[in-house]
Amino acid sequence: MARIGYARCSSADQSFDGQVERLKNAGCDIVRAEKVSGRSREGRDELATIMDFAQPGDELVVVKLDRLGRSTRDVLNLVHELQAKGAALTVLEPSFSTKDTTGSILVTVLAMVAEMEREFIRSRQAAGIAAAKSKGVYKGRKPSVPMERVREMRATGATPTEIAKTLGISRMSVYRALGEQAA
Numbered sequence: 674m675a676r677i678g679y680a681r682c683s684s685a686d687q688s689f690d691g692q693v694e695r696l697k698n699a700g701c702d703i704v705r706a707e708k709v710s711g712r713s714r715e716g717r718d719e720l721a722t723i724m725d726f727a728q729p730g731d732e733l734v735v736v737k738l739d740r741l742g743r744s745t746r747d748v749l750n751l752v753h754e755l756q757a758k759g760a761a762l763t764v765l766e767p768s769f770s771t772k773d774t775t776g777s778i779l780v781t782v783l784a785m786v787a788e789m790e791r792e793f794i795r796s797r798q799a800a801g802i803a804a805a806k807s808k809g810v811y812k813g814r815k816p817s818v819p820m821e822r823v824r825e826m827r828a829t830g831a832t833p834t835e836i837a838k839t840l841g842i843s844r845m846s847v848y849r850a851l852g853e854q855a856a
């Protein structure tokens with residue numbers, strides 16, 4: 674029966690050191706950590722390893738539930754998989770475990786809160802981008818296609834296929850640059 678800690682942060686400039694320390698202090702024999710988004714289980718190799726090797730009596734321990742995932746469905750699926758293996762989830766903050774009924778209810782509620790928080794973040798980000806665009810500050814990514822060159826070549830009678838081949842870009846990029854529909 675192992676206590677396996679899982680720490681996660683979303684981006685490379687964040688640190689999970691505080692999580693790792695708390696998990697070790699909570700008696701985790703093994704601590705796995707990764708820097709990857711929690712919006713889905715894709716690309717979360719450390720979590721996948723834990724789930725593959727979880728055995729009856731093991732405990733997956735996280736500092737906060739949102740470190741396990743931001744999708745209610747993903748979190749509930751993880752808990753279901755753990756329970757099917759005879760393992761449990763323990764969350765340090767707020768303190769609860771799926772070893773008891775109350776813990777199972779809290780997982781559902783807190784997973785929903787984590788998902789809502791993710792939607793709030795997305796909304797604030799979209800509002801910030803819209804505000805920056807209205808002030809002319811945010812213009813998006815610079816075009817990777819030489820727009821003027823595409824238009825010049827088209828004006829001289831070059832076909833989209835010829836333009837694409839000459840510039841080493843896709844025909845779709847040519848159509849986008851010209852504001853035309855692909856034929």
